[in-house]
Amino acid sequence: MLNYFSTFRQDEIKSATIHKMIQGSSVTITNLSVDYPLPFNIFRRNKHRDLTQVNPHGRYRALHDINLVICPGERVGIVGMNGAGKTTLFRSLAGVLNPADGSIIIDNVEASSPRRHPVGYMAAFPLLYRQLTGYENLHYVANLYHINNYEERIKKVTELVGLTDAIDKYVEQYSTGMAARLDFARILLPDPPLLIMDEPFGSFDLHFAEEAKKIVLKSQATVIMATHNLNDIEEMTDRLILLHRGQVLRDINFNELSEVAPTHVGKKTLSTSEFVEGLLRRASRVEKNYCQPLHRRHDIS
Amino acid sequence: MIYLDNKVREALAIARKEILIDLRFSIAFLFQSIVSPIGRLVPILTVYAATVGRDVVSPIPGISKETYLPFLALGIIFNTIWRESTTVFIEKFKRDKWSRTIDLFFIAPVHISAVVVGIGLSVIVQNIPTLLAFLLVLLIVYPTTLLGFFIAFLSFLLVTIIGLSIGLILGGAALSSENTTPFLTYITATFTFLTPFFYPVEIIAKLPYPFDLILTPLIKYNPLNSALNLARTAWLGSGPVSLFDLVYVLFTAFLLMFISINLFHFIWRRFGLQIG
Numbered sequence: 001m002l003n004y005f006s007t008f009r010q011d012e013i014k015s016a017t018i019h020k021m022i023q024g025s026s027v028t029i030t031n032l033s034v035d036y037p038l039p040f041n042i043f044r045r046n047k048h049r050d051l052t053q054v055n056p057h058g059r060y061r062a063l064h065d066i067n068l069v070i071c072p073g074e075r076v077g078i079v080g081m082n083g084a085g086k087t088t089l090f091r092s093l094a095g096v097l098n099p100a101d102g103s104i105i106i107d108n109v110e111a112s113s114p115r116r117h118p119v120g121y122m123a124a125f126p127l128l129y130r131q132l133t134g135y136e137n138l139h140y141v142a143n144l145y146h147i148n149n150y151e152e153r154i155k156k157v158t159e160l161v162g163l164t165d166a167i168d169k170y171v172e173q174y175s176t177g178m179a180a181r182l183d184f185a186r187i188l189l190p191d192p193p194l195l196i197m198d199e200p201f202g203s204f205d206l207h208f209a210e211e212a213k214k215i216v217l218k219s220q221a222t223v224i225m226a227t228h229n230l231n232d233i234e235e236m237t238d239r240l241i242l243l244h245r246g247q248v249l250r251d252i253n254f255n256e257l258s259e260v261a262p263t264h265v266g267k268k269t270l271s272t273s274e275f276v277e278g279l280l281r282r283a284s285r286v287e288k289n290y291c292q293p294l295h296r297r298h299d300i301s
Numbered sequence: 302m303i304y305l306d307n308k309v310r311e312a313l314a315i316a317r318k319e320i321l322i323d324l325r326f327s328i329a330f331l332f333q334s335i336v337s338p339i340g341r342l343v344p345i346l347t348v349y350a351a352t353v354g355r356d357v358v359s360p361i362p363g364i365s366k367e368t369y370l371p372f373l374a375l376g377i378i379f380n381t382i383w384r385e386s387t388t389v390f391i392e393k394f395k396r397d398k399w400s401r402t403i404d405l406f407f408i409a410p411v412h413i414s415a416v417v418v419g420i421g422l423s424v425i426v427q428n429i430p431t432l433l434a435f436l437l438v439l440l441i442v443y444p445t446t447l448l449g450f451f452i453a454f455l456s457f458l459l460v461t462i463i464g465l466s467i468g469l470i471l472g473g474a475a476l477s478s479e480n481t482t483p484f485l486t487y488i489t490a491t492f493t494f495l496t497p498f499f500y501p502v503e504i505i506a507k508l509p510y511p512f513d514l515i516l517t518p519l520i521k522y523n524p525l526n527s528a529l530n531l532a533r534t535a536w537l538g539s540g541p542v543s544l545f546d547l548v549y550v551l552f553t554a555f556l557l558m559f560i561s562i563n564l565f566h567f568i569w570r571r572f573g574l575q576i577g
Binding site for chain 2 (some may be wrong): 091094095113118121123127129130131136141143146201267
């Protein structure tokens with residue numbers, strides 16, 4: 001057992017409150033490539049544009065030939081430099097972007113299909129209408145997801161994120177943290193079996209960040225999360241994927257960490273940051289194109 | 302049945318959201334709904350009052366001293382519906398695109414028809430103050446029969462469908478690339494010019510050569526002209542309602558609706574998503 005796993009407290013997970021235990025989604029990404037059109041502007045021609053990721057059709061290839069299998073209930077951390085393709089991958093998973101090549105299958109249904117299960121996608125900024133109140137935003141989303149007894153659900157998620165007193169205020173009156181909480185409530189509203197979270201805890205205060213982590217951990221949803229915070233990776237994920245220039249550079253299952261990198265250097269025990277940084281530098285790629293039973297560090301039994 | 306029920310629910314949710322956003326500043330909304338059309342009407346009304354309103358024999362064909370007020374009132378209702386329905390998708394898609402809230406349609410996911418119907422419904426509801434205000438004026442100035450009222454109302458609805466269909470294509474194009482927006486504005490401006498909202502269609506016969514040759518067929522076969530003709534004939538009782546006009550407008554409205562939804566579906570999936 002690795003030393004930093006002990007930082008996680010099981011009693012906290014057990015105390016977390018989520019309403020319904022849901023089965024996580026399986027995600028299969030096959031040869032996924034995603035392109036963007038290069039912006040056309042006759043007044044701003046960027047002569048220094050990096051053309052190595054521009055394909056023969058003159059489009060910018062943001063993701064190139066991604067192959068991943070994510071098992072039901074797995075929690076995956078995605079790391080990478082700015083512009084590595086994390087957000088593009090998330091938008092593709094959420095069905096917002098269409099792949100140029102390849103496919104994303106979520107629970108045997110294409111990600112862009114109208115028949116697929118709801119996905120909880122928390123973008124790096126809140127997907128909220130600032131002209132509407134918190135309640136009106138949640139009411140709107142509840143109807144898009146065809147949620148019955150939505151009044152009760154809205155009340156529950158509002159209590160969960162601690163916005164009961166502010167739910168009738170306009171979102172434009174919210175602080176950044178409150179808007180992030182409302183966005184978190186939005187993704188919890190339909191009980192999605194797949195949570196896609198793009199740097200989710202950065203806007204929360206320390207107390208609520210911990211609460212939010214407990215909520216996510218308590219759910220049985222499959223979690224795909226991008227973060228630059230190595231503590232979040234340590235606490236929240238079973239598996240780490242390093243994206244670089246639109247490609248998967250490393251795919252590491254934490255159960256096999258000891259096989260791919262040392263946890264100690266001489267007598268010194270590495271900190272989490274040092275460990276993961278070292279891991280990213282030194283770990284060889286572990287191919288994960290199959291699902292095996294999960295042996296979580298933090299199994300709730 | 303459940304599928305249809307869900308689509309209706311999505312459409313109503315979108316319509317409710319749009320109306321709530323518009324009513325966020327309710328005074329501005331009411332001002333824009335009622336005062337803005339009056340502002341557009343006043344200069345034209347002044348010209349008509351100064352020419353047609355004074356003389357016993359009207360210098361403008363097709364309009365008399367008694368009919369110019371209802372003529373213009375019907376014209377401004379159609380003009381407002383046309384303007385709102387053709388621009389609504391451009392405005393709302395651009396707003397949602399830059400605030401990224403458009404992503405919610407894909408994340409849920411929402412069916413394209415629910416988006417179209419929802420926004421379309423919100424346009425109809427938003428135009429109710431305009432409709433009511435000018436219909437009231439019409440009923441006071443020039444009361445009509447129940448049949449006349451019904452045909453005029455049917456024409457409003459058909460023009461709304463035509464406007465929304467064209468607006469949907471323009472909205473899709475604007476979503477794909479905002480560089481197209483000025484050209485789209487010219488398309489709607491051309492349509493507006495070729496529609497006799499504020500001038501009688503008979504006036505084109507008086508145009509000099511070669512304008513009459515070019516403009517006559519364009520105006521004559523403009524479906525909006527047929528819709529206006531239907532409403533004016535029915536309301537003013539100036540002649541028998543043309544069956545050709547009715548069939549032509551009905552056919553155009555549903556054909557355009559079919560084309561626009563399919564075209565927009567293509568644009569939406571092919572280009573509209575490439576905004577990252």
